[in-house]
Amino acid sequence: MSVDLELDCRGQRCPMPVIELGRRIEDVDVGQTVGVVTEDVAARHDVPAWCRMRRQEWVGEDAADDGVPRFVVRRLA
Amino acid sequence: MTNAPAASEDPGRVELDAASSEPLHPAAREALVAALEQGYADPRRLHRPGRSARLILDNARAVVAEALEVRPDEVSFTASGTEAVHRGLLGLLRGSRRGSRVVHPAVEHAAVRHAAAWGGEPVEVSVDEWGRVDAAELAAAASHPETAVVALQVANHEVGTVQPVDRVELPDGVPLFTDACAAMGRLTLPAGWDAAAGSAHKWGGPAGVGVLLVRKGARWRNPFPGDDRVDERTSGFENVPAALAAAAALQAVVAEREAVASRQRALVDRIRSAAAAIPDVEVVGDPVDRLPHLVTFSCLYVDGEALVHALDRRGFGVASGSACAASSLEPSAVLAAMGVLTHGNVRLSLARDTTEADVERLLAVLPGIVADLRAEVGR
Numbered sequence: 483m484s485v486d487l488e489l490d491c492r493g494q495r496c497p498m499p500v501i502e503l504g505r506r507i508e509d510v511d512v513g514q515t516v517g518v519v520t521e522d523v524a525a526r527h528d529v530p531a532w533c534r535m536r537r538q539e540w541v542g543e544d545a546a547d548d549g550v551p552r553f554v555v556r557r558l559a
Numbered sequence: 560m561t562n563a564p565a566a567s568e569d570p571g572r573v574e575l576d577a578a579s580s581e582p583l584h585p586a587a588r589e590a591l592v593a594a595l596e597q598g599y600a601d602p603r604r605l606h607r608p609g610r611s612a613r614l615i616l617d618n619a620r621a622v623v624a625e626a627l628e629v630r631p632d633e634v635s636f637t638a639s640g641t642e643a644v645h646r647g648l649l650g651l652l653r654g655s656r657r658g659s660r661v662v663h664p665a666v667e668h669a670a671v672r673h674a675a676a677w678g679g680e681p682v683e684v685s686v687d688e689w690g691r692v693d694a695a696e697l698a699a700a701a702s703h704p705e706t707a708v709v710a711l712q713v714a715n716h717e718v719g720t721v722q723p724v725d726r727v728e729l730p731d732g733v734p735l736f737t738d739a740c741a742a743m744g745r746l747t748l749p750a751g752w753d754a755a756a757g758s759a760h761k762w763g764g765p766a767g768v769g770v771l772l773v774r775k776g777a778r779w780r781n782p783f784p785g786d787d788r789v790d791e792r793t794s795g796f797e798n799v800p801a802a803l804a805a806a807a808a809l810q811a812v813v814a815e816r817e818a819v820a821s822r823q824r825a826l827v828d829r830i831r832s833a834a835a836a837i838p839d840v841e842v843v844g845d846p847v848d849r850l851p852h853l854v855t856f857s858c859l860y861v862d863g864e865a866l867v868h869a870l871d872r873r874g875f876g877v878a879s880g881s882a883c884a885a886s887s888l889e890p891s892a893v894l895a896a897m898g899v900l901t902h903g904n905v906r907l908s909l910a911r912d913t914t915e916a917d918v919e920r921l922l923a924v925l926p927g928i929v930a931d932l933r934a935e936v937g938r
Contacts (some may be wrong), residue, residue: 495903496882496890501860501936525880527895528902535841535859535900 483544483551485517485554492550496524502533507538510557518553519546529553550555573917575877577761578716578741578853578908583808584763590807591765594800600915602789602799612799616789619799622806623770626813627748627757635771635792636802640740642728643769644670646792648736649782650773651708657732658705663690664692664712664722671710671738672892678782679707690715690847690897694723699736701733707734713749715881717893717906718844718854725749734777743770744812745820745850754778759909762812763911764805768796815911820851827854827916830907833922837929843899853908855880857894860930860938861903863895869928870905875921878906 487510491499499520510516518529526543532555533540539556546552573778574582583591598615600608616636623632635642648671651922652661661675666685675681684700686692692711701709710727723738735755744893754777759768771792773779779792786794812819831854835842839859858866863881870877880891881904890901907921 495862497860497862498936500902501938504860504938522882522886524890524901527890527898528900531898531900532859534898535839 483515483541483554485552486514488519488546488552489516490516491494491520491522491525492493492552493548494520494522496522498522498530499525499553500528503529504536507536507557511521512529512557512559515528517544517546521550525534526540532534545551560790560849569856572876573838573913573920575907575909575913575921576876576878576919577910577913578705578850578906579758579878580766581763581802582910583765584911586811587764587804587808591800591804593912594803598799598803602797603787613789616797616799619802619806622810626809627743627770627772629748629772630775633772633775633829634684635688635773636797636805637769637771637793638795638798639756640769641670641760643756643758644668644738645674646771646782647756647773647779648674648708648710650705650779650792651734651736651754651777652678652910653780653782654778655707655732655734656778657707658703659704660706661708661710662697662700662706663710664697666690666692666715666717666893667710667712668716668738668740669892670740670742671712671736675710680705686896688899690718690720690843690893691845692722694726694728698728698730701729706730706733709733710738711735712738712740713742713755714746714850715844715893717891718855718897719849721746721850722846725751728752741853742850744809744853748928759801759805759808762809764808765801767769768801768805770805787862812911819911822849823913826909826915827851829914829915829918830854830922831856833859834925837926838930840929841899843894851907852910855904855906857900858903858905858932859900860936861929861932862936863904865932866905866928869932870925871923873924873928875924877909880904880906895924 541554602613659679737752745761757770758768882890
């Protein structure tokens with residue numbers, strides 16, 4: 483899928499990818515998507531949990547071009 | 560040994576990790592010292608020291624049986640809670656006439672999940688946001704004809720949620736194994752299981768003693784090589800003095816249970832409301848139907864390992880289910896299955912003598928520590 487903003491969090495440890503997501507979510511407009519690219523295994527659980535706590539939409543997981551997991555969120559508020 | 564740290568001599572420290580290991584109960588210490596002298600011999604031998612060891616072992620078995628309201632011939636002592644889990648679960652699997660499927664919720668302890676994967680074909684059932692499995696969903700998953708055994712913990716070891724062990728109605732011929740390690744001594748053992756496991760150091764007995772319970776009439780077959788010991792369900796030379804100490808601690812803990820649990824419940828309620836009042840902190844697990852001594856919460860944008868170290872520097876010993884604080888670098892399977900934050904996680908578990916003052920001291924520093932750690936990463 484295509485995302486409006488991709489955050490390169492390769493090599494970052496938990497919880498840095500989620501912190502980066504929290505810091506950058508307002509860089510996109512409501513309705514647009516942000517993809518967090520990271521090898522951090524905790525992000526697979528923590529990005530959806532962050533969406534629930536922050537009332538944003540969890541879109542799902544795919545992969546970046548180099549195969550690193552990408553966790554996609556849509557800004558709702 | 561003069562440099563060994565002595566927690567009891569350090570009035571500044573508060574240890575809140577009893578769910579990992581509860582300090583030895585005074586009743587256990589007394590029994591242990593006495594039995595070290597009297598219970599060293601091989602309980603199978605017919606000479607006087609052997610008969611003395613046998614008497615102590617049988618006494619330990621009887622005391623545990625009474626405390627847990629089971630029959631003495633249903634009680635075996637193992638070398639650990641993990642070994643009791645392995646023998647209990649795998650023995651039911653081996654005794655099954657059906658298939659090799661082991662149905663269990665995703666939040667079972669690693670000892671159960673590893674045993675299921677080693678001995679059979681694990682089938683995971685999901686849990687709700689409190690970490691509780693639905694009894695009907697578990698029974699439905701067990702209705703598959705290849706299901707050999709179902710495993711369901713009494714209460715969760717990380718978030719405290721009590722599971723519906725006595726409400727699960729399994730198909731005929733499918734036995735239930737219950738991992739009671741987190742709950743034994745703290746909650747009344749539920750009904751409905753065919754085999755159960757407990758761990759003495761989690762109730763104030765010595766480490767190195769597990770309790771395996773196998774119901775009279777259960778189809779349990781030894782999953783490991785047999786050994787011509789006193790008890791056919793275990794192997795190896797019994798740690799007779801430690802078994803007696805474990806039994807003495809269990810008896811004392813059950814006798815004190817009501818008073819200790821009601822004090823702990825009030826303290827946990829206090830922690831739950833104070834933690835939830837910190838911005839972006841989520842308290843997890845059932846707020847009511849739970850273990851009395853344990854509470855878990857996750858702090859958004861906080862590194863779990865850093866939080867454990869910061870609390871340790873301020874004199875508080877706590878556990879964490881966060882990936883960065885785990886030896887495996889994998890986050891807690893329990894928190895992941897519940898869909899709650901795995902980072903910034905802290906599990907507090909009260910010892911029997913944890914005081915209100917201990918808890919208030921922690922709660923006084925916790926918001927500042929969380930704020931400082933967030934400030935370090937710009938949140």
